[in-house]
């Protein structure tokens with residue numbers, strides 16, 4: 001659990017982060033969004049003390065983050081950044097095993113962990129563990145950067161635009177991997193992103209920053225339904241709100257009995273996917289399948305009702 005309490009960072013006359021307070025519960029993912037220069041990275045870097053705050057406190061699992069020497073604190077916190085930050089003269093395996101080595105893990109345990117992570121990120125260990133970073137594509141480097149952040153199974157993971165340079169397909173896969181890992185290990189994650197769709201997909205809570213201030217910190221559905229200000233509303237993109245609302249719910253939550261023609265969608269797909277299918281194929285309803293077996297349908301009518309916002 002991270003408790004950020006009245007944290008401020010002043011550079012010269014500018015308040016890069018201005019009296020921000022928020023709590024991230026253990027096992028939760030907080031997505032921080034905002035315009036460029038709004039203070040997202042500075043806020044995140046004060047958690048692992050790459051930046052020292054001007055005032056305020058940050059507690060991690062109840063302990064002031066200044067109680068430990070900064071290098072020791074950072075060993076316990078995974079950190080992944082855009083542009084990966086890999087050591088260019090170390091192999092992929094050495095890069096991933098950086099923190100386990102600092103922590104004194106023996107060779108066998110380190111090697112096993114490297115192979116496990118490479119497999120998790122769909123990179124065949126035999127092919128990739130001895131490569132140098134310059135022998136990887138941009139997307140592969142990013143995945144290794146995230147693998148390195150996860151290597152010592154940190155309870156806390158900080159991610160600064162970690163999927164920024166990935167193409168949409170790899171990005172979706174990397175987001176899925178992150179969710180899987182996050183659930184499996186109950187990792188507490190703070191993720192900085194400028195992509196609202198990513199924040200809505202991944203965040204249990206979303207923090208919206210502007211000019212150093214935290215404008216709103218709430219679950220995605222609440223941010224969409226009740227934006228705290230015009231600025232938050234604008235950032236959400238009014239035109240996309242209906243679809244964003246639908247993207248929050250799995251098809252399994254709206255299945256009803258009844259017939260429907262044509263190819264089914266999976267019950268794990270979102271209502272947004274269901275509506276897209278219905279519109280694209282001109283149907284009134286789409287069958288829903290679980291593990292390949294049809295379990296019911298979703299109708300166009302109910303989806304449209306669900307997508308309606310509050311009457312203005």
Ligand SMILES: Nc1ncnc2c1ncn2[C@@H]1O[C@H](COP(=O)(O)OP(=O)(O)OP(=O)(O)O)[C@@H](O)[C@H]1O
Pocket residue numbers: 011014016034035036037038039040041042043194
């Ligand atoms: N070391 C520094 N010295 C002086 N000013 C800084 C320093 N680091 C950041 N700033 C300023 O603090 C403000 C917040 O920067 P920060 O990097 O936290 O924003 P951000 O929201 O992460 O932006 P982006 O999305 O563009 O990465 C900016 O105005 C930036 O110029």
